[in-house]
Amino acid sequence: MISQKAKYALRALVALAREGESMMIGEIAAHEKIPRKFLEQILLEMKRHGIVMSRRGKLGGYALLMPADQITFGQVLRILDGPLAPLPCLSRIAYRRCADCRTEEDCEIRHVFAAVANSARDVLDRTTIADAIARRERVAVGAVEPVS
Amino acid sequence: MISQKAKYALRALVALAREGESMMIGEIAAHEKIPRKFLEQILLEMKRHGIVMSRRGKLGGYALLMPADQITFGQVLRILDGPLAPLPCLSRIAYRRCADCRTEEDCEIRHVFAAVANSARDVLDRTTIADAIARRERVAVGAVEPVS
DNA sequence: GAGAAACACTATAAACTAGATAGAGTAAAG
DNA sequence: CTTTACTCTATCTAGTTTATAGTGTTTCTC
Secondary structure, eight states: OOOHHHHHHHHHHHHHHHHOSOBOHHHHHHHHTOOHHHHHHHHHHHHHTTSEEEEOSTTOEEEESSOGGGOBHHHHHHHHHOOOOSSGGGOSSSOOOOTTOSOGGGOHHHHHHHHHHHHHHHHHTTOBHHHHHHOSSOOSTTSOOOOO | OOOHHHHHHHHHHHHHHHHOSOBOHHHHHHHHTOOHHHHHHHHHHHHHTTSEEEEOSTTOEEEESSOGGGOBHHHHHHHHHOOOOSSGGGOSSSOOOOTTOSOGGGOHHHHHHHHHHHHHHHHHTTOBHHHHHHOSSOOSTTSOOOOO
């Protein structure tokens, strides 16, 4: 399960991308039904990572700093929820050996989850905010086709 | 990230499948470096779900009740970690509408994560304990091929 | 430059969850 | 009838998630 935080962030980014111009936190919060003060923290974090920019004072607000077709879901999730990988020993951004794992290469569990992690990354690192807005059906061109 | 609990469960099942016959909790715990009392709870839960069986008293222990090639990773994860789906509104076993979501069909976030969920399920519901033991490389025949 | 509007920052809180640990209870073997 | 090993329930602790509160700082307008 992804966190509320990440979900809020993605929704806020979609809103900003849709709007095309600067929006005040209050506007976004109201429109997307996000607790306002919580959204402040989230947007601040996104700002620190160069995804959005802000302007203070009257006429202030937030706007995308990166173009919507360059902000991937993976990027946002990694910022707010940490590694995408289902096991620490499979994470690219925060690798940690499993304390109790004998040998990593022989770990049966690891091999299976590596496949899961790869296919998740395949979707999340290709799909951008712009994609999410533009296409309702086909997500992440060339990526895995949903099965059942 | 999957929970320790699920990881322990999968490792224990692999151990049982490898062994082929009944094993005592203490054996499994020692061999797989799993806290013994914690493993008790896990195996008990697996027993309630008909995956393993147990025998008490001297000569007691646990053994697989289902054949190893019929126990899927998805099944185990759902028992111990709950839904595989990254959003409640995408879960098959525990669907819940997102409280703050306007219309489900138009939710941009949902569409993206549906693709992720499907590809994860595609691997996890096809890969069995037997698969994990047998093949180190090719996981879940016919499933998604790892990309990068 | 005063005042108001809006973001910036830090601290705190409430609720929940993960990961274990403890201990009394029950069944089976010999 | 004692030992061994699983069964069950309760509890604990630390950490995380999801906020909320309040003060500070920037900028616009008049």
